[in-house]
Amino acid sequence: MQHYPTPPERPRMLFTADCSERGLRGRKDLVHVARGSYMTVPGRDTPTWRLKELVTLARCEAALRASPSAVALTHEAAAVVLGLPILESEPCVRLAVPGNRSHSTIVFPTVMYGPPEGRRRGRSVKLLRSTTAPPPEEVINVGGCG
Secondary structure (H helix, E strand, C coil): CCCCCCCCCCCCEEECCCCCCCCCCCCCCEEEEECCEEEECCCCCCCHHHHHHHHHHHHHHHHHHHCCCCCEEEHHHHHHHHCCCCCCCCCCEEEECCCCCCCCCEECCCCEECCHHHCEECCCCEEEEECCCCCHHHCCCECCEC
């Protein structure tokens, strides 16, 4: 029997679909991770690697919420949600979607990391969709993220 790590705790999210965007945009306690999706800023002592993991998890949740017909997260996005190690921080988010849907690429907002006096720009991250989905028996739900 294989043993997997415990999935990481997901960030607290706010969505404009649930409240006014006017009330969310520009707030210092929120990070804009995707269109209409915001993540609460974790504590100041949170290491950069964990911040990047939280942003990736938030982007995964935002992608799934924006694509209700999605079958599953795949590739690095699925690994992050499962708590598995990945080679690159801030990976692209890949979704398996049914049928021949739009193949347009969506670019997530770039996130700034670090203290105000030494902020660094994160990677440019894309949402990629594929119509190649894993078999249903290989899809698992992890804390609400598939």
